[in-house]
Amino acid sequence: MRQLTRFAWMLTVLGMVVAGGRNAPAAITSDRPAAIVIFPYLTRHLSQGFDTAIRLSNTDRTAAADVTCFLEDTTPGCLLDPAQPCLDDADCASGDTCKAPRLEVAQFTLHLSPHQPISWPLSAGLATLPVPGGGGPIPPAPVDPFRGVLRCIVVDANGAPTDRNVLQGEAVLEHYDAAAAILDAAAYNAIGVAARPGAGVDDGRLVLGGPDAEYEACPAQLTLNHFLDLGIDPVTQASASRTQLAIVTCGADLSSQTPISTGNVVQYFVFNEFEQRFSTSRSFEDQFVSVLSDIDVPIPDRSIFSAGIAGTLGGRTVITTPGGGGIMAVAVEGHVDLSDSARVSTAAFNVHTEGEQAEPDVMTLPTQSVPFGCSARPLDGCKTAGANRLMISERRSRPGKRLVWEWRKGEATTMTDLGDPRRDTDYALCIYAGAGAAVQLSIPASNAWAAVRRGFKYADPASTADGVFRIALQASTRATAHALLRARGDGIPSMGLDAPLATPVVVQLVNSTGSCSEGVFDSQHVLRNKQGVFEARASTP
Amino acid sequence: MIVAAGVAGLLGTARAQVGSEQPASIVVFPKIVVDGTRDTIVQLSNTANATTYAHCWYRNGALANPALPPGPANPPLWTSADFTVVLTKQQPTTWVVSRGRMADVPVERCTRDPSNYDCYGAGFDPGRVPVMAEGFTGELRCIETDAIGAPLSGNHLTGEATLEDRVTGDVAKYSAIGFAGLEGNDGDDVLRLGEEYAGCPQSLVFDHAAEGAAAVGLDADSSVATELTIIPCSVDYTVQVPETVIVQFLASNEFEQVFSASVVVTCWRSASLHELDTVFGLDALGTPTAQTLLRASAASSSGILAVAEEQQRIGDLAARAAINVHSLGVRDAGDLITVP
Numbered sequence: 021m022r023q024l025t026r027f028a029w030m031l032t033v034l035g036m037v038v039a040g041g042r043n044a045p046a047a048i049t050s051d052r053p054a055a056i057v058i059f060p061y062l063t064r065h066l067s068q069g070f071d072t073a074i075r076l077s078n079t080d081r082t083a084a085a086d087v088t089c090f091l092e093d094t095t096p097g098c099l100l101d102p103a104q105p106c107l108d109d110a111d112c113a114s115g116d117t118c119k120a121p122r123l124e125v126a127q128f129t130l131h132l133s134p135h136q137p138i139s140w141p142l143s144a145g146l147a148t149l150p151v152p153g154g155g156g157p158i159p160p161a162p163v164d165p166f167r168g169v170l171r172c173i174v175v176d177a178n179g180a181p182t183d184r185n186v187l188q189g190e191a192v193l194e195h196y197d198a199a200a201a202i203l204d205a206a207a208y209n210a211i212g213v214a215a216r217p218g219a220g221v222d223d224g225r226l227v228l229g230g231p232d233a234e235y236e237a238c239p240a241q242l243t244l245n246h247f248l249d250l251g252i253d254p255v256t257q258a259s260a261s262r263t264q265l266a267i268v269t270c271g272a273d274l275s276s277q278t279p280i281s282t283g284n285v286v287q288y289f290v291f292n293e294f295e296q297r298f299s300t301s302r303s304f305e306d307q308f309v310s311v312l313s314d315i316d317v318p319i320p321d322r323s324i325f326s327a328g329i330a331g332t333l334g335g336r337t338v339i340t341t342p343g344g345g346g347i348m349a350v351a352v353e354g355h356v357d358l359s360d361s362a363r364v365s366t367a368a369f370n371v372h373t374e375g376e377q378a379e380p381d382v383m384t385l386p387t388q389s390v391p392f393g394c395s396a397r398p399l400d401g402c403k404t405a406g407a408n409r410l411m412i413s414e415r416r417s418r419p420g421k422r423l424v425w426e427w428r429k430g431e432a433t434t435m436t437d438l439g440d441p442r443r444d445t446d447y448a449l450c451i452y453a454g455a456g457a458a459v460q461l462s463i464p465a466s467n468a469w470a471a472v473r474r475g476f477k478y479a480d481p482a483s484t485a486d487g488v489f490r491i492a493l494q495a496s497t498r499a500t501a502h503a504l505l506r507a508r509g510d511g512i513p514s515m516g517l518d519a520p521l522a523t524p525v526v527v528q529l530v531n532s533t534g535s536c537s538e539g540v541f542d543s544q545h546v547l548r549n550k551q552g553v554f555e556a557r558a559s560t561p
Numbered sequence: 562m563i564v565a566a567g568v569a570g571l572l573g574t575a576r577a578q579v580g581s582e583q584p585a586s587i588v589v590f591p592k593i594v595v596d597g598t599r600d601t602i603v604q605l606s607n608t609a610n611a612t613t614y615a616h617c618w619y620r621n622g623a624l625a626n627p628a629l630p631p632g633p634a635n636p637p638l639w640t641s642a643d644f645t646v647v648l649t650k651q652q653p654t655t656w657v658v659s660r661g662r663m664a665d666v667p668v669e670r671c672t673r674d675p676s677n678y679d680c681y682g683a684g685f686d687p688g689r690v691p692v693m694a695e696g697f698t699g700e701l702r703c704i705e706t707d708a709i710g711a712p713l714s715g716n717h718l719t720g721e722a723t724l725e726d727r728v729t730g731d732v733a734k735y736s737a738i739g740f741a742g743l744e745g746n747d748g749d750d751v752l753r754l755g756e757e758y759a760g761c762p763q764s765l766v767f768d769h770a771a772e773g774a775a776a777v778g779l780d781a782d783s784s785v786a787t788e789l790t791i792i793p794c795s796v797d798y799t800v801q802v803p804e805t806v807i808v809q810f811l812a813s814n815e816f817e818q819v820f821s822a823s824v825v826v827t828c829w830r831s832a833s834l835h836e837l838d839t840v841f842g843l844d845a846l847g848t849p850t851a852q853t854l855l856r857a858s859a860a861s862s863s864g865i866l867a868v869a870e871e872q873q874r875i876g877d878l879a880a881r882a883a884i885n886v887h888s889l890g891v892r893d894a895g896d897l898i899t900v901p
Contacts, residue, residue: 051580052887053766073777075768077852079889135813137768137852141778150815150848188887190768194778196875203878204731205776207871209885245604245653245721251671252679254657255600255725260678291651293684294670321673328677331670332684334655336606353723355732367734367882372582372719374608 048228048236048270048348050370053079054212055174055182056226056235056383057189060350061208061266061309061368062091064143065107065165069197076130076172076210077137080186084397086155087130087187088179088385089172090274093162094307097122105163123306125274126162127386129179130155130172131397142166153457169268169307171383173226174215177395178534181226181385183215183234193352193368206368208350213270224387228270228346230380238270238346240375242339246351248292249313249320251327252358259355259365261327265315267308267339270346270381286347287340288315290324293332298324311354312337339371346381348373394450394458398526399536405430406499407559408539410527412451414517415552423461423487423507425449425527427537430501437535438493441469441476446532447491449505451515454522459513461486461505475502487512503529503537520549525556577741577759579866581885584608585739586713586746587758587898588720590701591868592735592790592831592883593619593658595693601658602723605687605703605737607648609717615703616710616900618643618798619658619691622699622829637699637828639803645710646687646703654687658697664689699829700792704752704900705742712752712900714742724870724883733883735868750901754794754864755894761794761864763890764856769869771814772835772842774849776873783875787841790831790870791855794892795863797899803828806865807858812840815848823858826865854889864892 048054062072078085095105097120098112105111106118131154132138138154140146145160161168172189176182189210196203219234229237247253247261267286286308290298300316302308313323321328325335341347349371357363406429413422439445442465449461468480469491478491487507494502515521525541541556548555579585593601607613619642629635648654656662664686671680701722705715720737739759746757754761770776770785793804810822822838824830834841834853843849857865870883 047580047583049580049582050887051582051885052578052889071778075777075850077768077850079766079852079887081854133817135811135819135852135854136815136817137813137850138815139768139770139777139850143778151817188766188768190884192777192871192882194776194873196779196783196878198780198875201878203873203875203880205871205873205880205882207882207884209887243606243608243719245606245719247655248671250675250678252681253725253730254655254660254679254681255602255727256730257679259730291653293652293654295649295652295685297651321675326673327671327680328673328675331672331680333671333681334604334653334684336651336653338651353732353734355725355730357730363730365730365732365880367723367732369721369734369736370582370885372584372608372736374584 047373048211048213048238050209050211052212052214053188054185055187055215056213057172057187057210058213058268058348059170059189059191059210060268060348062142062170062191063167063193064161066143069195069202071194072142073139073192073194074142074170074189075137075139076187076189078132078135078186079188080184081135083134085132085184085186086175086177087132087172088175089128089130089170091126091159092169093122093124093166094169095122095163095165095167096120105165107165107167111165121305124162126159128156128158167309171272177397177399183217183219185214188212193366200362202363204364204366206352206366208368208370211348211370224385226383226385228381228383229377233380237376238348238381239373240377242347242349243372243374244337244339244351246312246335246337246353247333248327248330248335249311249323249325251333253355254333259357262354262356263312264352264354265310265312265349267304267347267349269306270348271383273384275384275386285343287342289338290330291336292330293334298330300324344377344379346377393448393462394460394530398452398528399530402528402536402538403431403433404538408541409557410525410539410541410555412515412517412554413552414515421487421509421512423512425505425539427503427529427539429499430503430537431499432497433495433501435495437533438476438495439531439533439535441465442467442471448530450528450530452526453515456522459515461488461507461513463488463491483507483509483511505529517552517554519551521554577743578891579738579740579759579762579888581736581738583739583741584716584719586705586716586718586742587740587752588703588718588737589866590720590722590737591792591866592724593697593699593701593722594724595659595695595697597695598728599724599726602655602725603658603701604653604655604721605646606653606719607651607717608719609715610650612650613648613715613717614706614708615646615718616643616706617646617701617703619693619701620699620796620829621697623696631827631830637803639801639828641798642691644689644691648687649685652685654684656690658693661692662687662690698831711748712746713748714744714746714757716741724881731880733870733881735883735885738866738885750899752898752900753894754896754898755892760891760894761896762888763892764854765865765867765886765888766852766854767869767886768850768852769834769871771846771849771851772833774843777849779873780875783873786833786835786872788831788833788870788872789837789867791826791865791867792829793826793863794866794896795898799899799901804863806861806863808855808865809858810838811854812846813852814846815850820845864896
């Protein structure tokens with residue numbers, strides 16, 4: 021084993037990856053890392069032994085990647101009992117059918133360190149990420165059976181989407197039934213939507229294609245090379261083809277959890293090996309999953325997707341949305357054992373794409389896509405001050421735990437920056453020691469705040485908000501802004517002062533308007549740093 | 562202005578990357594297997610509304626002595642078989658590598674009679690596809706040409722390969738890797754990747770299970786092994802001299818730790834990650850999932866392409882799933898495909 025510390029060609033690779041990053045991909049594809057990755061088809065049905073393993077990784081070898089993911093639950097419900105999830109009629113009570121549409125979205129965040137991969141089973145999620153501060157937890161599929169879509173978006177430390185094309189993913193569809201001695205696996209790559217470098221993608225409205233594109237456009241059409249359903253497998257002569265297609269809309273309203281319609285219908289043109297063309301169409305919302313020969317008729321051997329109608333084993337299907345609205349898809353090719361239809365060997369694959377949608381597709385994120393609080397690492401671009409002071413005492417002896425942070429001669433700060441903490445502006449003090457995770461003191465908006473001249477003050481004798489009992493905020497049009505925060509008692513989150521703190525210690529006061537004030541204490545600023553006490557002062561002439 | 566146009570042209574060339582999803586002028590199937598237990602179905606389609614021609618080459622990467630490890634004393638056979646395919650507008654075609662496809666032999670089409678769902682070979686005759694004998698383990702490349710056989714930047718080909726176990730019927734599928742043809746293709750017998758066609762990737766990256774780790778979502782007594790098939794981008798069909806590439810690996814575990822390895826690939830190599838190097842094992846990586854970056858060494862004269870195949874096992878049961886690896890960046894021009 022040769023674990024690397026300074027591997028000789030690492031620098032070459034880093035340079036190469038950076039260079040590669042400039043060669044931005046020009047189309048939505050599963051072949052390259054991207055800023056958005058979409059898994060169009062995830063499924064689990066534990067009683068039948070179906071589950072999906074998901075892999076996600078950051079390909080950036082120098083920087084971490086913050087990621088916000090949305091797990092869309094598109095599992096249908098039974099018509100008479102919509103709360104009962106189902107994948108087919110057998111999952112519903114006798115006489116009931118599996119049809120009622122559902123859509124629920126669960127959101128989670130991740131912090132992937134450089135070139136870090138993670139994996140998790142859809143059925144269990146991931147309660148604890150491998151690296152502390154890695155975000156999560158990743159929720160399991162909320163219902164069983166389950167069918168859904170996963171969309172993951174690269175964001176900055178504030179949760180705003182960014183143009184870094186560093187994410188890749190894979191899904192492995194698994195089927196294991198010990199009693200029936202069945203093991204099957206099928207894998208596909210997540211579809212990547214590359215951000216256009218430099219595009220302003222920092223809001224919650226992600227524009228794919230079109231004149232104001234922030235991300236690459238969705239394809240104008242999809243093409244699927246497939247075996248026509250019911251055709252006999254030419255290798256074993258013992259199974260018949262049955263291909264399942266999973267389509268999702270490129271656009272998604274993840275803020276209102278409203279299914280996106282393609283606006284019109286999805287049209288299918290099936291070509292056989294005789295240059296003959298067949299066609300059908302069907303509308304859908306958000307996600308559509310169907311065996312090909314179920315798309316057009318209820319009797320598979322009458323379908324244009326069947327070998328009996330098309331006449332050949334091989335087929336090619338062109339999929340378009342004539343009314344607009346981009347779509348993407350994956351296919352799962354099944355080989356159904358002719359002697360036991362429960363035995364299906366499957367292989368998943370990404371479909372081909374051609375052209376670009378003329379009109380944009382939009383993914384709308386929730387307004388507050390990331391819960392307010394400290395980011396996993398210090399924010400960039402915070403306001404600084406001419407003088408800073410930090411004192412933390414975790415001694416139990418009197419006067420007990422205390423924390424004081426003062427920020428003086430601060431950069432110009434407006435009342436808009438301060439927001440209105442009496443009504444709706446939340447505050448948090450974030451303390452980072454070395455490369456460690458943030459320790460957060462949360463001060464939500466409340467009536468403990470009061471307006472004062474050019475600012476606000478906070479007074480809570482009970483120290484209910486993480487020990488904080490006093491805050492003074494002073495705006496200024498010159499470099500004389502001021503902030504002071506005091507906390508006391510056991511309610512203060514522990515900084516882990518059992519040992520000296522790692523430096524630099526970075527303190528950031530952030531609020532939910534996006535404002536941030538920062539003090540940085542390097543080793544030369546430290547006055548005391550020992551068990552139970554940390555004190556530092558930093559000032560600039 | 563001329564300079565600007567030239568720069569723009571260069572940039573345009575530099576941006577063109579290989580891919581598996583968009584129609585291309587060269588499609589590469591890195592892993593074709595016809596051995597005692599597995600066979601391969603090839604699908605090739607014409608996306609144009611006009612007839613498309615392609616010339617295809619099989620290359621056998623099986624070792625001269627399969628019982629021995631690869632090395633200078635045990636080189637790959639590197640024998641080739643070539644054929645021409647003609648596809649009418651939008652036509653898909655399919656063949657089993659061990660069966661080939663006969664020319665000018667009419668095959669009855671499938672009908673709705675279930676006894677006639679086996680219509681292998683039905684469809685417009687794309688030309689004779691040779692039979693690959695047992696023991697073929699190698700690659701297939703198809704190059705779009707004009708009617709007289711000159712390479713062409715038409716970008717009308719897509720393809721898939723399905724690897725199938727003859728006994729269990731287990732299947733794994735990947736998409737052919739496509740090199741888009743660019744403007745300025747002179748149609749001669751030296752195909753310049755990065756100039757006339759999309760460039761070979763600078764590196765490849767894929768996520769995989771650590772060798773021997775339990776499959777995510779399956780029982781703890783399951784295990785996963787990943788087989789990686791690597792081929793050089795460059796190939797010279799006019800001589801029987803295989804291209805040799807030194808491939809370097811950087812494997813990252815879930816704790817941001819990095820491990821390295823390197824192997825020599827002569828024309829075609831398919832091996833489990835554990836066979837390539839022990840750093841890919843669960844004991845070495847320490848986490849169940851890894852991300853591996855691979856690339857040809859700076860001293861190598863060719864870039865590389867690859868596909869991965871993951872095999873899950875529980876007791877006597879086994880299942881495979883193939884996947885296309887991701888690509889990063891584009892190599893500078895210099896990779897060549899030379900045709901007779």
